[in-house]
Structures are given as C-alpha cells and as structure tokens.
Amino acid sequence: KAGVTQTPRYLIKTRGQQVTLSCSPISGHRSVSWYQQTPGQGLQFLFEYFSETQRNKGNFPGRFSGRQFSNSRSEMNVSTLELGDSALYLCASSLGGSEKLFFGSGTQLSVL
Amino acid sequence: GENVEQHPSTLSVQEGDSAVIKCTYSDSASNYFPWYKQELGKGPQLIIDIRSNVGEKKDQRIAVTLNKTAKHFSLHITETQPEDSAVYFCAARLSGSARQLTFGSGTQLTVLP
Numbered sequence: 001k002a003g004v005t006q007t008p009r010y011l012i013k014t015r016g017q018q019v020t021l022s023c024s025p026i027s028g029h030r031s032v033s034w035y036q037q038t039p040g041q042g043l044q045f046l047f048e049y050f051s052e053t054q055r056n057k058g059n060f061p062g063r064f065s066g067r068q069f070s071n072s073r074s075e076m077n078v079s080t081l082e083l084g085d086s087a088l089y090l091c092a093s094s095l096g097g098s099e100k101l102f103f104g105s106g107t108q109l110s111v112l
Numbered sequence: 113g114e115n116v117e118q119h120p121s122t123l124s125v126q127e128g129d130s131a132v133i134k135c136t137y138s139d140s141a142s143n144y145f146p147w148y149k150q151e152l153g154k155g156p157q158l159i160i161d162i163r164s165n166v167g168e169k170k171d172q173r174i175a176v177t178l179n180k181t182a183k184h185f186s187l188h189i190t191e192t193q194p195e196d197s198a199v200y201f202c203a204a205r206l207s208g209s210a211r212q213l214t215f216g217s218g219t220q221l222t223v224l225p
Binding site: 004031033035042043044045048050055056058090092094099100101102103104105106 | 144146148153154155156157158161201203205209210211212213214215216217218
C-alpha cells in the first residue's frame with residue numbers, strides 16, 4: 001500500500017510569491033493534516049481537513065490556507081511568502097476516526 | 113493550549129543499552145500520546161502510542177509509560193541498535209481536538225556501535 005505522497009519534494013521561491021503544495025493521502029484515508037517543521041519552532045499544526053471540510057486550524061496567519069478535494073487529496077497554499085516561511089511542510093493522513101497520523105516525507109520550502 | 117516538554121535533547125548510548133526519553137504535558141484534558149521517529153530526509157514515523165486510560169504499552173523493544181497524575185509519559189527502548197539512531201518526538205492531543213497534535217522539541221538519539 002502506497003504511503004502519503006507529497007509533491008514537490010523541494011521548492012525554492014522568493015519573498016512575495018505564493019506557493020501551492022500537494023498531498024495525496026494513503027488510499028482509504030479521508031483525513032489530511034498539515035504541519036510545519038522548523039529548527040526553531042519544531043513541529044506545529046497548521047490545519048486538518050476531513051471530507052473536504054476544515055475541522056481544525058492552528059495559530060498561523062491567514063496567508064496559510066488549504067483545501068481538500070473529493071478524492072481526499074489536499075493542497076495547501078501560502079501567499080505573500082516571507083523568509084520565515086522557509087520550512088519542511090509535512091502532510092499526514094489518517095483513517096476515518098483513527099487518531100493515528102501517517103506522515104509523508106514533506107516538501108522542503110526555501111524562501112529567498 | 114497544550115504545551116509539551118521533552119528531555120533530553122540529545123542522548124548517546126552504547127549498542128545494546130537502554131534509552132529513555134521523557135515528556136511532560138500541561139493540559140490534563142490530553143488523552144492521546146504518540147511517539148514518532150524521524151530519520152534524516154524522511155517524515156515522522158509513528159512507532160508507538162498510548163491512550164490516557166492505559167498506563168503502559170509494549171511493542172517488542174519499545175515501551176511507553178504514562179503517569180496521568182504527574183502528567184508524564186516516557187519512551188523506553190531496550191537492546192538499542194544502530195538503526196535506532198534518529199530524532200524521536202513525543203506528542204499530546206487534547207480531547208476533542210481531532211488530529212491536532214502538540215509535539216515536543218525532539219531528542220536526537222545516537223546509538224554507538
């Protein structure tokens with residue numbers, strides 16, 4: 001069974017640009033969560049989607065947004081990029097009501 | 113909100129020895145405590161988890177203990193092997209917060225051959 005797939009693996013952008021990251025969950029998983037990982041702040045929750053609805057949102061500015069499609073695939077978007085947005089963005093999927101999160105390998109975003 | 117503290121930040125052990133990583137959480141409403149292992153260039157991998165109605169759980173060389181009164185939980189790895197070398201994260205989830213986990217700051221475990 002394929003794991004969580006995130007694309008692209010690496011991304012370089014400049015300040016002020018916007019970026020869209022993609023996540024395909026494990027087959028059958030309907031919940032997708034996004035986390036940001038930085039050396040300074042560690043792993044921080046961004047948001048969770050279930051059946052195309054945002055269920056929960058972390059303490060990030062409105063420049064961070066996401067959506068989920070009917071096939072459970074998810075995208076997150078960051079607009080007006082800042083240097084501090086450089087991070088590893090991780091997507092995790094889970095099965096129905098399960099608490100267990102299964103992470104992808106992440107997208108490494110560098111903002112120059 | 114929830115706050116999770118993790119110690120130590122680095123840990124070196126000899127192959128075959130045991131390793132223990134400890135975490136404390138702040139909110140007594142937390143009811144789910146997973147542990148993740150992250151290798152270089154990969155995402156975190158769930159290795160064991162425990163719910164608040166259980167005091168201890170074991171899976172081969174890995175065990176987790178939970179003390180709800182003290183709001184402590186710990187990861188125990190016995191008979192360590194070089195492939196156990198990685199960064200380990202503890203996490204806690206508040207009851208009713210879906211899949212929002214609050215993570216500890218991580219422990220870099222190095223197993224010396």
